[in-house]
Amino acid sequence: MIDLRRVAIIFVIAVLYAIFVNAFIGAFYTEPRQEDYCKTRFYAEKPYTAPVERKDCPKYNEPAQEELDKCAEQKGYPDYQRDAFGCPVKYTGCNFCQRDFDNANQKYNFTYFIFSSILAVVGIGIGLVLPTKNSLNEWIATGFILGGLVTLFFGTFRYYQYLGRYVKPVVILAELLIVIFLSYKKLRDIKSVESKPAKRKSK
Helix, strand or coil: CCCHHHHHHHHHHHHHHHHHHHHHHHHHCCCCCHHHCCCCCCCCCCCCCCCCCCCCCCCCCCCCHHHHHHHHHCCCEEEEEECCCCCEEEEEEEECHHHHHHHHHHHHHHHHHHHHHHHHHHHHHHHHHCCCCCHHHHHHHHHHHHHHHHHHHHHHHHHHHHCCCCHHHHHHHHHHHHHHHHHHHHHHHHHHHHHCCCCCCCC
16 A cells, blocks of 8 residues: 555655755856846837828838848847837847847756756765665655656756757766666665564563
8 A cells, every 4th residue: 555654755855855956056046037138129118099100111221131141140130220110210230139148048057957967966865875774764765866856857858958969868868877777776775674574572
């Protein structure tokens, strides 16, 4: 019969440890926000009181096509100053705010991946070194191991899209081998604990 107390303790410790790692990293390393990089507003400050109709926009000094192509190659987008009708009146240059935000986000996710992996190993290490002489310690150790694995998975998930195509299978295979190793080890430890004869109390 399933011991609900055991399942609850393992689950709660695993979830809380994963949340703790996420909160710990976020407390000391702030995630970049898009509004800190792209400050352009793409909507009017106030709605028009009446429909505005204008078929033709005035001519202005448009950028050359080569300049626009170069902007696109550098992962930017052309930025314009517009009038009240939404017509471009001036080319203000190539805007790289989205590129800068993506680079900052990639750097953050890489750092998050590194620190979450370290803390995942710490959680797994606690679960491995914690003595399992009694059932409660065994539950706590299993909870830390599961929490470390969840933390490792979440950190990998955040940085997975930035990994190279050859690095992705290597990372996933390494994590799979870790799970298999821990599964065999914990199963062996549990069997060894259960196989020990209970000490008889002296009269």
